[in-house]
Amino acid sequence: MDSIIYKSSNGSFCETKCPYCEYYCTLPYGHPQMEHETSHGNMIQTVFSAVDDEFEYNGFTFNTGDRGSCFLCNMFCKDLGRHKHIDYCQSVDHTKCTGEGIQHISEKINPDPDLPKDFLKHGLYWKRTGFKDPYNKEDQDLFSKCDALCCGDEHQIKATQAASSTGGSNTITPAKSYCELPLFHAPLPGGSVPPNGGVGYVSVDGHYFKCQNPAMVGSDFHIIFVIDRSGSMTTTDCKPLPNTPVERQLRSTHNNRLGAVYDAVYRFVETRQSTLRSRAVGGAASASPSNSNDTVSMVLFDDKVVTAFANKTLVGFSGMVSEMQKHLPRGGTSFGVGIKQATDICVQHHDPKRYDMALTEFSSSVPAYESTEFMSLHSLQSTRDYIPVRWRMHR
Ligand SMILES: [Zn+2]
Numbered sequence: 001m002d003s004i005i006y007k008s009s010n011g012s013f014c015e016t017k018c019p020y021c022e023y024y025c026t027l028p029y030g031h032p033q034m035e036h037e038t039s040h041g042n043m044i045q046t047v048f049s050a051v052d053d054e055f056e057y058n059g060f061t062f063n064t065g066d067r068g069s070c071f072l073c074n075m076f077c078k079d080l081g082r083h084k085h086i087d088y089c090q091s092v093d094h095t096k097c098t099g100e101g102i103q104h105i106s107e108k109i110n111p112d113p114d115l116p117k118d119f120l121k122h123g124l125y126w127k128r129t130g131f132k133d134p135y136n137k138e139d140q141d142l143f144s145k146c147d148a149l150c151c152g153d154e155h156q157i158k159a160t161q162a163a164s165s166t167g168g169s170n171t172i173t174p175a176k177s178y179c180e181l182p183l184f185h186a187p188l189p190g191g192s193v194p195p196n197g198g199v200g201y202v203s204v205d206g207h208y209f210k211c212q213n214p215a216m217v218g219s220d221f222h223i224i225f226v227i228d229r230s231g232s233m234t235t236t237d238c239k240p241l242p243n244t245p246v247e248r249q250l251r252s253t254h255n256n257r258l259g260a261v262y263d264a265v266y267r268f269v270e271t272r273q274s275t276l277r278s279r280a281v282g283g284a285a286s287a288s289p290s291n292s293n294d295t296v297s298m299v300l301f302d303d304k305v306v307t308a309f310a311n312k313t314l315v316g317f318s319g320m321v322s323e324m325q326k327h328l329p330r331g332g333t334s335f336g337v338g339i340k341q342a343t344d345i346c347v348q349h350h351d352p353k354r355y356d357m358a359l360t361e362f363s364s365s366v367p368a369y370e371s372t373e374f375m376s377l378h379s380l381q382s383t384r385d386y387i388p389v390r391w392r393m394h395r
């Protein structure tokens, strides 16, 4: 065995062994470095554990209790991508088990189901060995991110039509969409707005994904933007984002908060359009963006209210930015008239095959979420058909 050559028969090499592969440290005896180092070998001392008794690794199926002997210590994690490790719990009182990089597992899992176990961040797992983490910085950064995946249909493997006609069995492997937050993050409030004004959605269980909310894919929507265009929206602390197709057009008339809101509306509609396009490519039954029934409306309020557009077909709505640009900031803030107008539009264009969704942007003044007007909007339709969304600009 290779590792024999590192044995300190002459007392010149460190005698510490990697607990997973049993390779000896290759540094001199009594080395000043805090961390031991070695080239690592097969994980003969590693036994697999997993929450599900069976799990897959690189196309092979393993059971808990199987040995890791056929894998190399310094290669194994790379193929896992984002992952967490499992180790025996070290807390005296398991009910109070906490710590940086640790998440206590409440279920009993194999092997030794009666011994409590923890999920560990990759970094901590290696720190406990006393050996230097054998993976590079890029890998380590990836391993420290949350491993939750978006369950949206567009990320699932689908056999292609083309493949079956040629007798092949090609499959499309769409990109997975991982949570953007660090591993073991505290869950965000389910369904809240994405952090830092980002795109995407927060799942019911509190993970943040940059892709489209699966709850919104495959349904048709009437999206109603309810926008504050009062005088304070001339403030220039927010502006349209740079380097977008509409930046120049918007900045020519609205280089201010209202322009930033219009820009966000434009990006929201773009995202929705591209979702509808990918839904069409993905081969769903009603698979053309042109037969989507999505429509979009916009209500602008100050102390008065105006409808910029109502129930416009979302796909191919090319003049939206020009329509919005006709309206400059003015007047005071009367939240109620905006909500009243949105409610009227909602009733007037209600289609039972569609979800009505009001996106209400509070920029300058922030009325209470529980205001009576907002609550009336909530109760307008049965809760299943109506999704009021509080949509807040971040600065
Ligand atoms: Zn050493």
Ligand SMILES: [Zn+2]
Pocket: 018, 019, 020, 021, 022, 023, 040, 041, 073, 074
């Ligand atoms: Zn090792």
Ligand SMILES: [Zn+2]
Pocket: 089, 090, 091, 094, 097, 103, 104, 105, 116, 117, 118
């Ligand atoms: Zn624990």
Ligand SMILES: [Zn+2]
Pocket: 077, 083, 085, 122, 125, 143
């Ligand atoms: Zn690892």
Ligand SMILES: [Zn+2]
Pocket: 150, 151, 152, 155, 177, 209, 211, 212, 214
């Ligand atoms: Zn997704």
Ligand SMILES: [Zn+2]
Pocket: 146, 147, 148, 179, 180, 181, 182, 185, 206, 207, 208
């Ligand atoms: Zn997460």
